[in-house]
Amino acid sequence: MPCRMRKVDAKAPEVDVANQPDTEVRPPDGGWGWVVCLACFLTNCTVPGTTSINGILLIEVLELFNESFSKTTIVFSIIAGAIMFGGPLVSIALMFKASHRQIMMVGGIIAAASAVASSFAPNIETLIFTYGILVGFSLAVNYFSVNVTLGQYFLKKRVLALGIATSGKGFGGFMMSYLSTKVISFYGMRGTFIILGGILLHLTVYGALCRPLKPVIKQSPNISQNEPTSADEMEGHANIGFETEGESQESKDEKCGDSKRRISEDTEPLPKMLRARKSITSEIVPSEIYKRESSYCNTTMFKNKYFHLLLAIYTTYSVGESFYVYIPLYAVSIGLSEEESSLIMAIYGIIGIVSLLLIGFLVDIIHIPTSYILMMALFITSLGSILIPFCQSFETLVLCAAMNSIGTNFASSLRIVLVSAILGTDNMTAAYSILSTLIGILYIIYPTLKGFVYEATQQLSVIFYFDSAILFLGAILSCGIVYAQKTEKFVE
Template sequence: SVSEPKGLHFTPEGGWGWMIVAGCFLATICTRAVTRCVSMFFVEFQMHFEKDYSNTAWIHSLIDSTTMLCAPLGSFLGNRLSCRATVILGGMLSSAGLIISSFANSLEYLYMSLGVLTGLGFALSYTPAIAMVGKYFSERKALAYGIALSGSGIGTFLLAPAVQLLIEYYSWRGALLILGAFVSNLCVCGALMRPLEPRGKDSKFNEAKQSDNNPLVNPSSRAQCFCFESREEFGFLLIPSFLILSMSFLFMAYGCSPPIVYLVPYALSLGVQPQHAALLMSVFGVCGIVGNITFGWITDRGRFRMLSYTVAMAMEGLCCMFMPFLSSFSLLVPFSILYGYFDGAYVALIPVVTSDTVGSTYLTSALGVVYFLHAIPYLLSPPIGGWLVDRTGNYAATFFLSGASFIFSSAVLAAAMLVRHCQRSKLNSAAHLNPTIFTKVEVKFNVSTNCKNGDNLNRFKFGPLCVINNSV
């Protein structure tokens, strides 16, 4: 049995949590769906500024990579200020970035306004909003995340044709201006992020924070409090399973951007009409919704979350491998269906498998690190893909490289799960041969500060044993 330490948060499994889900749903539309729809401007930017694929692709890669690179900043501010204030601040910054981007006179201007400023605003809004869902749900966490993150698919489904129409009627400048006004709804999302109140006042973590704010505490005590606080927030970095998961995220992040960035340009290069190309993005988005919710519902009823995540990534890789052989609109539609479905599946499971690995209390900080790991691959993959298109004259190498990254990412997790299965089998065999050595574990010390309530011991699958109040 595991006793409940004081001063920690407890998941209410609903109630206001569904409003948190609604807020995260809208935040996902305003961040990830809008980021995807930036690819709709790719050809417009390329023609207006007369640049090649590689230079134009930096715009999308910068907004994506800045969002992920600054994710730890979003986690830091969410923990120090509040998730509510951080999401609202992010909404104001991202809205301002899109509005001033409508006045751009060069690609370099767009790099800073659309890429950096808007990406920073998205980072401050996206990570805290996602972390809040994990704090309100435990048993139905995958379903809650499936619903919340389906905003990315619904937003893409609705925004892709809308953005195409806005570009046709108001030019790309007017479309960016309207998107800036739309993204200001992140401030509404932030208003919904009501924090959970901690139970009890005597936890060491709370004492450390209170002493850190006390002006009478000397500098050495402040330093000790800061070190303790840092250890509390980032202790998950020492968990071996999190390191393996992080390696997988790096390769997955490289593979996921180019197919989204180059889907519309690839379709246009085949002679597909602009509205039909926008429809491919809509199909991709609506199938992502189905993937979000169905995988969330299924994994909440089983213990195969990591396996489901691994399979979804492997299927994404296979879709990318077949994409260069699809040379018409009728063939690209099935691709959009399958790729969108499995994209929705693994995106919804990223925070779930992260929470299962590190625990719900560490989730805000862990998501900051996870999305930070996405930054460099997001920054490099679209320009590399554009460079390959410029060099080869086709999209085959770009899509093959993305597919290989997905497959390798899934192979890393599959190998880790196989090793863990073998270790468990050996342990079970040893216990069967000599059961007396496993009958009792005596604990003579208390390490309650090293564990967090509500983690269900999931985060210690590869890591140390969690002991609370002398009980395992």
Template sequence: MVAGKQQRGSEAPLDGGWGWVIVGCCFMVTVCTRAVTRCVSIFFVEFQAHFGADYAATAWVHSLVDCTTMLCAPVGSLIGNRWSCRVAVMLGGLLSSCGLLLSSFSSRLEFLYLSMGVLTGVGFALCYTPAIAVVGCYFRQRKALAYGIAMSGSGIGTFVLAPVVQLLIELYSWRGALLVLSAFVANLCVCGALLRPIKPQEDEEQAEGGEKESAGEERLGSPAPQLQRRWFFSSCFLSSKEYHFLLLPDFLGMAVSFLFLATGCSLPFIYLVPYALSVGVCHQHAAFLMSILGVISIVGNITFGWLTDRRCLKPYRLACYVFSVAMEGLCCLFVPLLQSFPLLLPFAILYGYFDGAYVALIPVVTSDLVGPQYLSSALGVVYFLHAIPYLVSPPIGGWLVDVTGSYMATFSLSGAAMVLSSIILSIVGWIRRCQRRVPAIAENTKHQPLPTLASDQSDHLMAVNIVASKETTNLIHGQQRRLEAVTS
């Protein structure tokens, strides 16, 4: 029993030590999932030439990878909660590596939809959410900084992998490049093996209660077969307690804001280069805008995470998140006025910085809202909400360009969606502050005004009694004097 207590004590969040190994593993997971997903677009020209397909048919490969990763995020959370994040990440690494391996032998584009789009996407989904959730178990004081470093793997990985993948295609063709990527993605299994699962600090008391129940079962013997079957089915399916946060009004408001955010955030990455080319920017400068956007997003990941960990800003993390999303939306609304490279360069810097800022704060804000014990399940739902907007918003943006003949409507849709997302979440934050003030006011009125009011009333009653007694005494004396006068 003492050993068990010591083990649980070592499971408390460390804010360092092995936690930085966890951050490094999560960094590599984001490199192998999000960065590799972005690099899939580099294969488009090769796919078109080999399969004789147009851009629309080829683009479904990237859309399916991205959508499946987000759509199956709750499955990754479920496996991480039922078994462990180590099992989820290692299984996801195996599936995604096999998907890329099978894609290298593909003879039809439809087979790529299944192997790269679905199988690889499911593998990425099993890795992404549990790896992010386990970082929150190891950090409390420096949580935002840890997430900033971990989530920067997406930008750094894209910056490094993009030229490497292009070089691999030139040296070994697209099939050989997919084989190398398959071996690279297999490193997710190594990252998963290093993820040492721990329980959040808030669950220690529940763990103690569970140990007492299990000890009692050991003394009494194994439970009945009916109870064993009931436990098996309850452990295989969703439990209402595990997803209790879905009933919270705060989380519902945040979920609606994420739908609008996902609708607008992906459009600038897709249409910035075509817009720059349409206003006369050369190809080299247009590509440089995307490079600047990616590099600055890394700076936003780390610096904004470090800033929101400071004591003065830690209570206002939600406000910082709302500010970064709103700034992104305002930047998109001003894009149609920027029609030269010197004007588009500040946009790339500002948008990239605030994009990295809000990406780093998504797990932090979610943890602050639902608690660390629900973080893995909540992140699965949050990333699930990104799936459908990621799938439909790029075609909608392209349709607006075809109908209007300009990119103004597309960037206006992106900016309006993100501004509306920030407004919804700011309303949620305002309601939370009002809910916190009401119990505080009730507590103050309970302890302070009531005794003062009671003492004032008692003093007033005593004064009234004294005056009444004096008046009755004077009346009795007056009647006695009249009687004496009459008798005399």
């Protein structure tokens, strides 16, 4: 019987090359990466900029619904804390084969629609759901995904790219704080929610710019140069054993047997080359790489006492992050105008930009140990908080706001650095996710707790004394990290 063999289909189905051992993603360190850097900068302007005006919105929402102070602060404590839950939410979305690009675009649409829905909220309970929960968690997935995507586009220039992108946080705080009071005075609180929805809709555009990277074929020494690398060459291999005229039946059978052996020997390389060929033109989903890297959590890191100490320190640090919620309210209470209170928060954002640039200089150029900077940052923030009740003018409030901005931005910038130094890069993703989740929970608890404190005392000064005491405790605890780094328990 003649041996007839089926041709290899050049149009083989696409395979998920992100999980294949013969492909990898190489950061281009430029090119479209700078467009992604711009998208990350604008996202950092929008997301932290939205949370930076919580204090200004708090005053207006108190007047709009005439609810209790503690109940109203729940709206803004949830949206502030939700930002830190981006990691777990994105990880869940990645399990359903979504890409970071898709997550950001959908998140932007939900955030915009929820902000517009907030303008029609009849009571504070509805606002907690539409603005606090829906907007908060939608911003969280955008904020997390865009920074992960930026990290995948850069390797050698990653510090520069992240520095540029992160500076958008301070710029957004400045712009949103300055414009919010103008918008509120002209359109009212409900109109402001609609305009805010239009601003958040831009997150969909920023997400669309973060297109996935394409894979690169690894050069494997096991693949010989004589193996087929194109569809035509593969077809030539597959055509071996086709029946030709003028051949004897014996020669046909012999040739058929040889071809079967050759195909059997080449069974492993051929599918690899087919996958490689298709992977050149197919887009990779970078989220799969992140999912694989963050899918495990080494429980041995919980045996590290300095990691527990770091968690305790950032438990105290989290109290200082709600500072910007109460400053506008305190400024109005001492007789300053709402325009002056928003200007204070705008300056707070500008100082944040300077702080992010300054800490890079202190760590990378002057080589000051990060543990020393963390301790100094907590002391500065504690001092700035305890001095606020004694401030009775615009200038003194600006000074205290600057101290708080420097301290909180220094401490927040060192989170991932210290986690990596204490536990190593292998545990960095899992440990940082745990730390971020803890901080997110505390962002929700602390403002609500301080709302009850204010209702019990009817004095804002008590809130700032409370902040100062907790931050001072954190500064004392940070001495343990200083000791550990000085005795080389961990090395940066």
